[in-house]
Amino acid sequence: xxxxxxxxxxxxxxxxxxxxxxxxxxxxxxxxxxxxxxxxxxxxxxxxxxxxxxxxxxxxxxxxxxxxxxxxxxxxxxxxxxxxxxxxxxxxxxxxxxxxxxxxxxxxxxxxxxxxxxxxxxxxxxxxxxxxxxxxxxxxxxxxxxxxxxxxxxxxxxxxxxxxxxxxxxxxxxxxxxxxxxxxxxxxxxxxxxxxxxxxxxxxxxxxxxxxxxxxxxxxxxxxxxxxxxxxxxxxxxxxxxxxxxxxxxxxxxxxxxxxxxxxxxxxxxxxxxxxxxxxxxxxxxxxxxxxxxxxxxxxxxxx
Amino acid sequence: xxxxxxxxxxxxxxxxxxxxxxxxxxxxxxxxxxxxxxxxxxxxxxxxxxxxxxxxxxxxxxxxxxxxxxxxxxxxxxxxxxxxxxxxxxxxxxxxxxxxxxxxxxxxxxxxxxxxxxxxxxxxxxxxxxxxxxxxxxxxxxxxxxxxxxxxxxxxxxxxxxxxxxxxxxxxxxxxxxxxxxxxxxxxxxxxxxxxxxxxxxxxxxxxxxxxxxxxxxxxxxxxxxxxxxxxxxxxxxxxxxxxxxxxxxxxxxxxxxxxxxxxxxxxxxxxxxxxxxxxxxxxxxxxxxxxxxxxxxxxxxxx
Numbered sequence: 017x018x019x020x021x022x023x024x025x026x027x028x029x030x031x032x033x034x035x036x037x038x039x040x041x042x043x044x045x046x047x048x049x050x051x052x053x054x055x056x057x058x059x060x061x062x063x064x065x066x067x068x069x070x071x072x073x074x075x076x077x078x079x080x081x082x083x084x085x086x087x088x089x090x091x092x093x094x095x096x097x098x099x100x101x102x103x104x105x106x107x108x109x110x111x112x113x114x115x116x117x118x119x120x121x122x123x124x125x126x127x128x129x130x131x132x133x134x135x136x137x138x139x140x141x142x143x144x145x146x147x148x149x150x151x152x153x154x155x156x157x158x159x160x161x162x163x164x165x166x167x168x169x170x171x172x173x174x175x176x177x178x179x180x181x182x183x184x185x186x187x188x189x190x191x192x193x194x195x196x197x198x199x200x201x202x203x204x205x206x207x208x209x210x211x212x213x214x215x216x217x218x219x220x221x222x223x224x225x226x227x228x229x230x231x232x233x234x235x236x237x238x239x240x241x242x243x244x245x246x247x248x249x250x251x252x253x254x255x256x257x258x259x260x261x262x263x264x265x266x267x268x269x270x271x272x273x274x275x276x277x278x279x280x281x282x283x284x285x286x287x288x289x290x291x292x293x294x295x296x297x298x299x300x301x302x303x304x305x306x307x308x309x310x311x312x313x314x315x316x317x318x319x320x
Numbered sequence: 321x322x323x324x325x326x327x328x329x330x331x332x333x334x335x336x337x338x339x340x341x342x343x344x345x346x347x348x349x350x351x352x353x354x355x356x357x358x359x360x361x362x363x364x365x366x367x368x369x370x371x372x373x374x375x376x377x378x379x380x381x382x383x384x385x386x387x388x389x390x391x392x393x394x395x396x397x398x399x400x401x402x403x404x405x406x407x408x409x410x411x412x413x414x415x416x417x418x419x420x421x422x423x424x425x426x427x428x429x430x431x432x433x434x435x436x437x438x439x440x441x442x443x444x445x446x447x448x449x450x451x452x453x454x455x456x457x458x459x460x461x462x463x464x465x466x467x468x469x470x471x472x473x474x475x476x477x478x479x480x481x482x483x484x485x486x487x488x489x490x491x492x493x494x495x496x497x498x499x500x501x502x503x504x505x506x507x508x509x510x511x512x513x514x515x516x517x518x519x520x521x522x523x524x525x526x527x528x529x530x531x532x533x534x535x536x537x538x539x540x541x542x543x544x545x546x547x548x549x550x551x552x553x554x555x556x557x558x559x560x561x562x563x564x565x566x567x568x569x570x571x572x573x574x575x576x577x578x579x580x581x582x583x584x585x586x587x588x589x590x591x592x593x594x595x596x597x598x599x600x601x602x603x604x605x606x607x608x609x610x611x612x613x614x615x616x617x618x619x620x621x622x623x624x
Contacts, residue, residue, distance in 0.1 A: 084391045095332075112423060117420065119382065
């Protein structure tokens with residue numbers, strides 16, 4: 017099971033009723049955030065998921081509306097009692113950006129590790145059972161789209177374990193994919209564990225034009241979160257110029273990628289009621305949601 | 321006339337219903353801000369005073385809750401069409417802090433001048449008729465309190481101007497304290513202008529223990545805006561430790577400085593209802609206001 021929340025759905029600047037776009041994922045006590053602009057910590061406080069357990073923050077790029085909330089988040093995480101290290105992931109330049117911002121938060125009670133993504137195709141980061149991958153976006157500066165895949169182990173075959181006379185006190189270890197030696201006999205988890213099952217896949221793309229590799233990157237995702245800076249078709253030229261998307265482009269990507277659900281986000285401040293343009297996306301991809309601040313979902317494994 | 325607004329009244333971190341402490345002054349089309357933490361631009365948007373004409377931002381110090389909103393404010397000011405230079409004022413280190421933060425806002429359509437205050441006693445900055453002065457505060461890092469004095473010219477003596485046969489087309493220049501030569505005769509403004517009259521004085525002190533020089537610095541102010549991080553007397557030890565004040569200390573300063581009005585601000589996030597402790601201050605200084613976000617006041621010159 018994977019909990020998903022969008023802390024904000026705005027682009028460019030925070031508004032009274034719309035924080036900047038930021039994603040939060042929660043699973044097995046692990047917390048993962050994507051982007052944190054000015055005000056993100058306020059939205060997280062309202063949502064109530066807490067600050068202490070944020071293990072990873074991923075950044076799409078370093079425009080202020082995607083990172084200016086970092087000093088505040090880090091200080092609030094520190095005040096909440098975290099002492100375990102935190103990992104930041106983003107395009108090249110992350111260390112320089114972190115160092116620059118750190119002039120206003122010189123001391124933290126936990127270590128921060130910055131991981132800069134150089135080769136997007138080869139990048140993979142595991143946080144417990146979650147694999148983070150990236151895809152190059154197409155924006156004014158280098159920008160990354162993210163893929164999150166929560167793996168699911170195979171099924172434990174209790175009948176087989178019994179028939180093989182494997183002592184019950186070893187079952188838990190084997191279920192955790194560990195091999196065990198007991199009374200001189202070695203038991204491998206493969207003996208009783210089925211093949212890895214389908215996991216949960218969430219993809220996140222903001223601040224980008226549609227990219228050729230994206231349909232494949234988001235293929236069969238349970239949830240595709242994609243920017244829709246502008247709703248109406250007439251804004252296409254503007255989207256081209258500023259390297260953003262209109263709703264119909266996000267929907268086309270969702271269709272091509274055969275995803276299960278699309279959340280639109282990252283609306284222009286000049287788009288106060290994005291839901292008006294729902295049809296621009298829904299006529300192309302039916303399962304579209306014009307997302308709003310603190311929309312949440314609980315994504316389940318198959319037959320969970 | 322001087323318009324005053326507190327954009328926020330919180331300390332440490334922005335909350336759902338309380339932005340971080342920030343002051344806005346407006347007079348003769350000039351706008352002046354003190355501190356801008358995370359979310360300040362949202363509050364200013366709600367207040368509706370606009371962004372384009374912010375000429376000066378003063379910083380008390382560089383803890384994140386007082387400056388982390390700067391990148392966002394600068395970008396929004398830029399988007400609002402400003403091309404005139406902006407001035408930032410603060411303790412030493414401002415240029416380094418500005419440079420650090422600028423990693424997330426590399427390009428602005430206007431120039432930013434950073435003025436670092438080294439010798440507080442000698443510091444004075446004029447923005448039109450407003451004089452900005454500072455006083456050393458007593459915090460964990462170097463911090464400044466600010467004084468704002470809006471000057472008021474003397475009265476123009478029309479009868480005297482007539483009796484001296486000064487041509488009427490020269491009156492406006494003389495009223496603006498300029499000397500004029502006309503038909504070989506020199507006219508000085510002193511001939512027709514009375515002595516400078518009492519102006520409007522606003523003082524601002526957050527993130528500080530009470531300082532000996534402060535009562536004199538705030539002497540007779542029309543409005544004294546002072547931190548009250550904690551309400552109750554029992555928090556005195558905490559105030560000492562973290563270099564903040566309790567309500568009664570702010571009120572004592574207001575009384576000693578013989579100010580006209582006190583606004584309390586910069587409340588701890590652990591103080592959700594500061595108004596409960598109103599009496600702690602009011603029993604010492606009657607004209608106390610437990611300020612709230614976007615409280616405004618219109619301060620008038622005497623007999624204006």
